[in-house]
Amino acid sequence: xxxxxxxxxxxxxxxxxxxxxxxxxxxxxxxxxxxxxxxxxxxxxxxxxxxxxxxxxxxxxxxxxxxxxxxxxxxxxxxxxxxxxxxxxxxxxxxxxxxxxxxxxxxxxxxxxxxxxxxxxxxxxxxxxxxxxxxxxxxxxxxxxxxxxxxxxxxxxxxxxxxxxxxxxxxxxxxxxxxxxxxxxxxxxxxxxxxxxxxxxxxxxxxxxxxxxxxxxxxxxxxxxxxxxxxxxxxxxxxxxxxxxxxxxxxxxxxxxxxxxxxxxxxxxxxxxxxxxxxxxxxxxxxxxxxxxxxxxxxxxxxxxxxxxxxxxxxxxxxxxxxxxxxxxxxxxxxxxxxxxxxxxxxxxxxxxxxxxxxxxxxxxxxxxxxxxxxxxxxxxxxxxxxxxxxxxxxxxxxxxxxxxxxxxxxxxxxxxxxxxxxxxxxxxxxxxxxxxxxxxxxxxxxxxxxxxxxxxxxxxxxxxxxxxxxxxxxxxxxxxxxxxxxxxxxxxxxxxxxxxxxxxxxxxxxxxxxxxxxxxxxxxxxxxxxxxxxxxxxxxxxxxxxxxxxxxxxxxxxxxxxxxxxxxxxxxxxxxxxxxxxxxxxxxxxxxxxxxxxxxxxxxxxxxxxxxxxxxxxxxxxxxxxxxxx
Amino acid sequence: xxxxxxxxxxxxxxxxxxxxxxxxxxxxxxxxxxxxxxxxxxxxxxxxxxxxxxxxxxxxxxxxxxxxxxxxxxxxxxxxxxxxxxxxxxxxxxxxxxxxxxxxxxxxxxxxxxxxxxxxxxxxxxxxxxxxxxxxxxxxxxxxxxxxxxxxxxxxxxxxxxxxxxxxxxxxxxxxxxxxxxxxxxxxxxxxxxxxxxxxxxxxxxxxxxxxxxxxxxxxxxxxxxxxxxxxxxxxxxxxxxxxxxxxxxxxxxxxxxxxxxxxxxxxxxxxxxxxxxxxxxxxxxxxxxxxxxxxxxxxxxxxxxxxxxxxxxxxxxxxxxx
Numbered sequence: 017x018x019x020x021x022x023x024x025x026x027x028x029x030x031x032x033x034x035x036x037x038x039x040x041x042x043x044x045x046x047x048x049x050x051x052x053x054x055x056x057x058x059x060x061x062x063x064x065x066x067x068x069x070x071x072x073x074x075x076x077x078x079x080x081x082x083x084x085x086x087x088x089x090x091x092x093x094x095x096x097x098x099x100x101x102x103x104x105x106x107x108x109x110x111x112x113x114x115x116x117x118x119x120x121x122x123x124x125x126x127x128x129x130x131x132x133x134x135x136x137x138x139x140x141x142x143x144x145x146x147x148x149x150x151x152x153x154x155x156x157x158x159x160x161x162x163x164x165x166x167x168x169x170x171x172x173x174x175x176x177x178x179x180x181x182x183x184x185x186x187x188x189x190x191x192x193x194x195x196x197x198x199x200x201x202x203x204x205x206x207x208x209x210x211x212x213x214x215x216x217x218x219x220x221x222x223x224x225x226x227x228x229x230x231x232x233x234x235x236x237x238x239x240x241x242x243x244x245x246x247x248x249x250x251x252x253x254x255x256x257x258x259x260x261x262x263x264x265x266x267x268x269x270x271x272x273x274x275x276x277x278x279x280x281x282x283x284x285x286x287x288x289x290x291x292x293x294x295x296x297x298x299x300x301x302x303x304x305x306x307x308x309x310x311x312x313x314x315x316x317x318x319x320x321x322x323x324x325x326x327x328x329x330x331x332x333x334x335x336x337x338x339x340x341x342x343x344x345x346x347x348x349x350x351x352x353x354x355x356x357x358x359x360x361x362x363x364x365x366x367x368x369x370x371x372x373x374x375x376x377x378x379x380x381x382x383x384x385x386x387x388x389x390x391x392x393x394x395x396x397x398x399x400x401x402x403x404x405x406x407x408x409x410x411x412x413x414x415x416x417x418x419x420x421x422x423x424x425x426x427x428x429x430x431x432x433x434x435x436x437x438x439x440x441x442x443x444x445x446x447x448x449x450x451x452x453x454x455x456x457x458x459x460x461x462x463x464x465x466x467x468x469x470x471x472x473x474x475x476x477x478x479x480x481x482x483x484x485x486x487x488x489x490x491x492x493x494x495x496x497x498x499x500x501x502x503x504x505x506x507x508x509x510x511x512x513x514x515x516x517x518x519x520x521x522x523x524x525x526x527x528x529x530x531x532x533x534x535x536x537x538x539x540x541x542x543x544x545x546x547x548x549x550x551x552x553x554x555x556x557x558x559x560x561x562x563x564x565x566x567x568x569x570x571x572x573x574x575x576x577x578x579x580x581x582x583x584x585x586x587x588x589x590x591x592x593x594x595x596x597x598x599x600x601x602x603x604x605x606x607x608x609x610x611x612x613x614x615x616x617x618x619x620x621x622x623x624x625x626x627x628x629x630x631x632x633x634x635x636x637x638x639x640x641x642x643x644x645x646x647x
Numbered sequence: 648x649x650x651x652x653x654x655x656x657x658x659x660x661x662x663x664x665x666x667x668x669x670x671x672x673x674x675x676x677x678x679x680x681x682x683x684x685x686x687x688x689x690x691x692x693x694x695x696x697x698x699x700x701x702x703x704x705x706x707x708x709x710x711x712x713x714x715x716x717x718x719x720x721x722x723x724x725x726x727x728x729x730x731x732x733x734x735x736x737x738x739x740x741x742x743x744x745x746x747x748x749x750x751x752x753x754x755x756x757x758x759x760x761x762x763x764x765x766x767x768x769x770x771x772x773x774x775x776x777x778x779x780x781x782x783x784x785x786x787x788x789x790x791x792x793x794x795x796x797x798x799x800x801x802x803x804x805x806x807x808x809x810x811x812x813x814x815x816x817x818x819x820x821x822x823x824x825x826x827x828x829x830x831x832x833x834x835x836x837x838x839x840x841x842x843x844x845x846x847x848x849x850x851x852x853x854x855x856x857x858x859x860x861x862x863x864x865x866x867x868x869x870x871x872x873x874x875x876x877x878x879x880x881x882x883x884x885x886x887x888x889x890x891x892x893x894x895x896x897x898x899x900x901x902x903x904x905x906x907x908x909x910x911x912x913x914x915x916x917x918x919x920x921x922x923x924x925x926x927x928x929x930x931x932x933x934x935x936x937x938x939x940x941x942x943x944x945x946x947x948x949x950x951x952x953x954x955x956x957x958x959x960x961x962x963x964x965x966x967x968x969x970x
Contacts, residue, residue: 038926041724045690045922062664065701068749090724150669151934314654316672382668389668392701393933396694400926404810404955418958425945431931432953432960 021410022047026115029053030103030132031122032079034390035146037069038399039122040083044091046403051095052116055080056102060351066392104131104478106493110532113139118409120402121145124388126171130446130476131531133158133166137447138532142409146398150389153398153422157405157437160447162414167476168441178548183213184259185269186370189363193384196362197348200251201355203232205335205346214251240336244329245277252276252365272369280325304338306331306357307377315377319361321368328361350385359384397422401432445475445558451523451536455555456511458519458541463490464507469552475535477528484524487516511539655679659752663703674941678703679752681940684773686710686762686789687780687877688738690722690920691807694929695777695936697725700746702937706754707746708773709739710762711780722920767792770800775936777803780878783871790817790841801939804841805932806863808878809913810921810955812928813863815841816935816947823942838949839966847965849899857961859952861906865892866914882916927953931960 027048029036032055043051057079059070069086070079080098087096101107103123113119113135121143123129129145136143136158143158145166158165181187182195199214214232231250234243256274259265298304306327307313319327331354335343339354348355360380367374381387401420408416418434427433443450454470463482467490471480479493490503511518518524520541527534538558545553655663655672659679667675681704685692688711700707713719715733720726725745726733733741739757746755762778763785770776770792778789786804793800794817802817821836839847849861869891870880880888888911896903931951938944950963 042922042926045722045724045925061661065663065666065703068697068701071748072751089727090720092728315660378667387665387668390665391669391934392666393698393930393937396698396926396930396933400923400930401958403923403926404958420958422960426947426962429962430959431947431951431962432927432958434958 018407018411019047022407023049025117025410026050027052027406028113028116028119029122030119030128031055031124032083032098033057033063033122033124034066034392034395035122035148035398035402036079037067037083038392038395039120039402040087040096041069042399042403043406044087044094044096046407049094052097052099053080053083054099054101054103054108055083056100066390066395068392103128104530106530108135109530110135110138113141116141118406119143120406123147127476129171130167131478134446134476134528134531134533136160137165144402144405144409146402148390148394148398148422150391151394151422151424153394154420155398155401155405156419157409157417159409159414159417161440163417163437164440165444165447167446168438168444176551178551179213180547184265186366186372187269189367189372189375189380190383192363192366192370192372193359193380195366196359197384200362201346201348201359204247204332205343205355207345234336240333241329243336244332247332248277248325248328248365251362252369256369270371272371275321275325275365275369277325277329280322281329298338303353304334305353306334306361307353309334315381318374318376319364321365324361324364324368324374327357328365331358331361348384350381350387356381356384394422397432443558445535446533449534450558451538452556452558453538453540455540455542455557457543457545457553458511458539460510461553462508462510463514463518465552465554466511467507469554470537470556471526474556475526477526477531477533479528479530481527481529482524483527484514484516484518484522489514489516489518489524659703662750662752666702670937670941670943674937674943675703677941678705678937680705681774682706682708682772683775683777683936684708684710684758684770686776686778688713688723688725688742689719689780689807690724690922690925691805691812691929691932692777692779693723693725693742694925695805695932696742696746697749698929698933699936700749700753700755702933703750704753704940706756708756708758709743709746710758710760711737711739711742712759712761713738715741718919722922722925763788765792767795771796771798773800774798774940775801775803777805777932777936779805779807780876782875782877783867787840787842793817794819794840801936802841803932803936805928806877807920807924807928808866809917810924811859811914812924812951812953813859814928814932814935814947814951815844816949816951817841818939818946818948821939821946823946825943825945834945836946836948837966843967844949844965847967849896849901849905852965856905856965857950857952857963858905858907858910859954860950860963860965861901862910862914865895865906865911868895878918880915880918882912884915885912888915921955924953924955927960 025048027043027050029039029043029051030053032040032053036053036055040051040053055078058076059067059074059079059082061072061075064070064072067079069083074082078098078100080100084096084098088094119132119136119141121129121132123132133143137160140160143166144155145158146155147153156166157163177191177194182191182199186192186195199212202210203212203214231246252275254274256272260271260274298308307315309330310326312319312323312327334354335358346355348359350356356377360375360377363380363384364374375383382389401422405417405420417437419437421433421435423431423433440447442448445452456466467480467482471477471482480490481488481492482490489506491499495503506514518539520539522539524537524539525534526537542555545555655675659675660667663675683699683704683706685696685707688709696707696709715726715736715738719738720728723742725742726738727741737757743755743757747753762781770789776789776793778786781789781804790802793802799819799821804815806813817838817840818836819838821838822834824831824833826832845864865888866880869875869884869888870877872891873884873887889908892906892908892911893903896906931953935947938946947962948964948966950965951960952963953960
């Protein structure tokens with residue numbers, strides 16, 4: 017009986033945001049009485065358009081706790097246990113997961129989803145996954161041994177751009193954003209000790225690297241306006257001229273134009289204060305804004321080169337005059353108005369230089385801040401579908417499990433399209449323990465490269481352990497004192513020079529104790545890698561991961577975002593993107609989607625065959641899977 | 648609330664940021680000027696109201712004079728379960744108090760009275776009218792009144808029983824534009840009224856037309872014939888309903904297999920709404936109303952059906968031009 021199954025069920029929800037609020041409400045109304053909910057976030061204003069359990073007065077408070085309080089108002093006698101914590105924390109181990117009948121994800125990032133997937137497999141607890149972006153959404157069911165796990169079908173890898181594209185040859189606005197955010201902003205306002213590729217050029221550089229460093233450092237007595245123009249001219253003028261001097265780069269590309277402040281702001285340079293109202297007062301440091309200072313009101317306007325230049329200089333000035341103590345330890349934050357203004361202006365000026373059309377602050381913020389567009393209605397629909405699947409799972413009604421897709425445009429008259437789940441993928445390295453192969457230069461790559469780029473990034477492990485047969489090379493997390501130094505040293509060693517050498521033919525065992533996930537990686541030595549196509553100098557295979565997808569078009573009108581070919585999941589996770597340099601590894605963040613660009617539109621890939629038995633088949637780009645349906 | 652200005656206020660831009668990224672500032676402005684009327688405050692309508700209040704419509708007017716009772720709460724999260732709070736108040740009043748909280752920029756109010764008592768002039772105050780918990784004659788009457796108004800009033804009905812749901816849309820003569828690649832395409836849709844849609848002979852409809860359409864019509868007719876209010880049926884009525892089904896199928900020359908007995912049995916046995924379906928139908932309806940107000944996006948024409956048993960959400964075009 018459904019109602020009996022519901023009454024006795026103990027449910028874990030991961031995420032109390034857009035989907036979470038709708039889901040908690042629907043679970044409570046449907047008769048669920050024991051719900052645990054994990055969320056590490058606090059409430060922000062931009063949440064309130066859809067996370068309806070929260071009010072303006074709750075901004076800053078824990079989502080999990082406020083959600084619980086709100087639902088108890090209309091269902092006072094049920095048990096809701098909130099955890100204001102990160103689901104990756106060690107307290108949420110396999111034993112914790114084992115106490116639940118089902119786990120429901122309402123997450124917004126791939127990392128956490130993979131982590132929960134592994135814990136559910138280890139605990140043998142069914143998982144109902146979901147995601148939404150704008151008008152698109154999907155709900156999927158994962159039961160160990162019976163259906164695919166969440167990772168059986170490759171999920172889109174985070175987008176990467178070659179460093180030279182960012183530093184020298186941008187062709188899209190997003191390249192300019194990444195430059196402005198992760199290079200220029202970081203160089204000017206971030207940690208000075210961090211490596212920064214800002215002055216890397218495609219031809220190996222200059223003997224004048226000493227002088228170049230001096231440019232960015234502001235001397236104590238240096239007039240702020242002078243400093244600002246100096247920086248402007250250096251990055252938009254001088255650096256471009258330098259780049260132009262390398263003919264080879266521009267053989268098949270449009271040449272950028274150097275831009276100097278005196279040319280753009282010539283009429284203002286005569287008056288030292290220009291049109292800037294130096295007396296513009298700000299209520300507090302949070303409301304410091306170049307737009308406000310310059311009387312520009314509309315974040316949707318597209319600024320002229322002149323306006324962008326003014327904003328650039330004014331924002332820079334305001335950082336030093338009003339937020340001086342922040343300079344030197346800032347990282348870009350999409351909710352930092354001044355930072356967004358600076359990055360928008362800088363990106364637009366660089367774009368102008370390279371003949372790329374500019375974007376408004378509103379749009380630039382979305383790109384720079386990785387913002388996922390979202391509405392309440394899609395989340396409500398998905399929440400309803402999640403509860404329907406949950407009830408089936410509680411009753412063990414395997415034949416009726418469905419993956420359901422919420423479409424923006426109907427496919428064969430359907431806006432909600434159910435599909436039968438597939439059997440587990442036999443070559444899934446997560447649930448089928450398939451070994452992997454890694455091509456790497458064992459004489460050049462260090463252990464830490466392997467740990468960061470492969471074990472953590474690609475394999476999604478959180479606290480890994482790495483062994484070469486019985487020799488422990490590295491262990492993350494709580495480690496005995498005498499081992500700390502050994503592991504730190506090992507990280508810096510080249511693979512072939514480790515105490516237990518890793519060379520061609522070696523098989524490494526990689527494990528995450530918390531996820532109870534083990535993976536074997538066969539090492540193959542390779543000398544050379546293509547800098548553009550294989551920027552990591554490593555190639556992982558044996559796992560059905562698709563090749564890095566083509567970049568999205570920038571134009572908002574284009575609705576053909578084909579960046580996840582092969583994955584049948586329409587919705588997008590908002591993920592961090594990394595640029596990896598061949599020589600250094602640092603995390604730079606960005607997102608591929610241009611504003612207004614609807615995420616994956618799968619109308620072309622899905623073909624629905626509608627027969628009397630209500631079975632639906634997926635065809636299309638399946639990348640050689642051998643799939644069979646459950647029944 | 649932004650009444651006069653053309654620009655969105657800073658407050659609106661901050662609050663609506665994520666949805667402006669979906670449908671644009673223009674659409675948001677149009678939403679803020681729209682007036683919506685809603686009749687029948689059960690679970691699905693509560694969901695719908697939550698959605699459009701969050702979306703930021705100009706105003707929302709609620710009609711439901713029924714006094715709150717335990718039954719009413721089953722799927723309605725807007726009503727607190729404390730008798731000290733709900734005692735003696737009407738459903739509209741209770742929902743109004745909760746909805747105001749979701750978005751202070753939306754004017755939410757209560758209108759007393761029976762739907763059939765309002766004249767055409769009353770409906771002229773609104774851009775969108777949504778009715779539920781409504782008998783067949785009342786639905787038709789409200790639809791007709793909306794159609795008499797020169798400015799286009801969008802009309803919707805919604806009905807959820809057991810784990811099924813139905814939405815009907817009437818946008819009359821609807822013109823809108825959309826971008827396809829680089830071009831702007833002008834679109835023109837002509838919707839039939841509820842009465843006109845129902846008059847399409849069943850045998851002229853496509854063979855695979857959703858069974859839920861026919862089942863709902865049988866129950867609707869049964870309630871009308873027996874003088875019942877909407878949803879006032881029970882499993883005891885099943886024999887009468889099955890009999891009526893036979894008669895209608897004969898009259899319409901439709902094979903009875905198109906209206907399964909099992910489906911009819913479900914619909915008369917559990918007349919309470921199923922919360923997940925309320926969320927789904929309320930969500931789809933919310934999206935549709937937002938599309939109609941903003942003029943952005945292909946509106947559905949003209950019925951939407953969902954049945955949790957097969958999990959499909961289907962659009963059916965039931966109009967004479969189609970058949």
